[in-house]
Amino acid sequence: MDQLSAMRAFVRVVEAGTFTRAAQLLDIPKPTLTKQIQQLEAHLRAKLLNRTTRRVTVTMDGAAYYERANRLLGELDELDASMTLAQARPSGRLRVDCSSALAISVIIPELHAFHARYPDIQLDLGLSDRPTDLAAENLDCAVRAGDLTDQSLIARRIGEMQLITCAAPDYLARFGVPLHPRDIEDGHRVVAYRPLLGNRLLPMIYQNQQEKIEITGRYVISLNEGMGYLAAGLAGLGILQLPTFMAREPIAEGRLSPLLLDWCTAPKPLHIVYPPNRHLSNKVRVFVDWLAELFGKGAFELAKNSSYAPPRHTRCETLPP
Known part of the structure; x- marks a missing residue:
């Protein structure tokens, strides 16, 4: 058993709430995910999850294991990033949620400049005005307008709109x-x-x-x-x-x-937010800095076609x- 992969799979199931959604987020077959959880429970000799046809709930042992595993995985990601940050060029998939209006009017027309600067980053941009659960949907960050209601998220103010x-x-x-x-x-x-x-x-x-x-x-x-x-x-x-x-x-x-x-x-203030247990990776860091640069031009300068x-x-x- 690859214990590290099994731990990541378990954390994702807890956050997503279902095996089906977790498998989609991890981009692996559902049977593979199920086998990883079974092997982890057998290794620990503890039942971590209660499964029903519609939902997965965490046992008391599972809740305790989730807290420590999540913290350990975050520290491991931070360690890896600290060793490669100076020499590595930002790369990989970046999952961002944003309102459709802000993305279509402001961000997407300027993305050519971002990708010219960081060609190895693949941006998965979700467009929606609905509140999203960043952890459950495996999002790296989200752009939010207005006052923040979820005080558990880490936020950086990147501009404002009139x-x-x-x-x-x-x-x-x-x-x-x-x-x-x-x-x-x-x-x-x-x-x-x-x-x-x-x-x-x-x-x-x-x-x-x-x-x-x-x-x-x-x-x-x-x-x-x-x-x-x-x-x-x-x-x-x-x-x-x-x-x-x-x-x-x-x-x-x-x-x-x-x-x-x-x-x-x-x-209205504009923030970029990310979960407190999600390490701010190099790709997220450069995207946040680029957005701050873009929005720092001021609300009246956000649209250049008029x-x-x-x-x-x-x-x-x-x-x-």
Whole structure:
């Protein structure tokens, strides 16, 4: 028995929750994975997992073994990386999760520069706005916008994005132009963003030196994915708040009109996160540094295909706490 491989297989089963998913993540046949776990249990003379047709649960012995095995594997990966970091060129598969809007609008158009710098890295990019379990899905890292809710993850802030309120010209011709955020609640419709279907809507937040206003508004459609959210706005289904990197091209082409530019919205921070028990390998490190370099150019510079830049209003520069 290859005990090290068996330990890695056991850790992956615990994190994935099923043998089928763990085998997919390890890219090995399920029978091979099952045999590795059986050999490990026989070697340890302990039952590590309880198996049902739908789920795998960890026994008390399995939970104790998982904690120590996971820590040991992490230290081993760190040791290997420390010996090769200086001389090795970053290589291998890099699994990253990111929102589809950010990836399509910002990251993917610039990836040619990343791959020119690091040609031996294969990027597996998952596009989704849904929260993901980084450990269970065997992700190296993820890009997250907004405040972080999972405090167990290690995070590095790599930039921020500004929001702008927009609507399609067809919508404004039918419903009029709001002149104050409160107007959105009186006779207007919004395109609502709901991070998870069934959860609360994200409000539109406006502020100036005198007040801060949260607007929910009446909606005819809510979405939980950025590109669909933009499409609904372009279809004239309501007023929406977009990151500037998504709004610049439609505004420059006349498909969206900017609104309420005298009001500011607080920038949303951008973080790259990774599990605390996952060693920050060389390939992850260089990807994080590249993203920080890309986003460090500022929210208005993230989209380069448009000459549109929303004006900055000096009275909004200093916002009340």
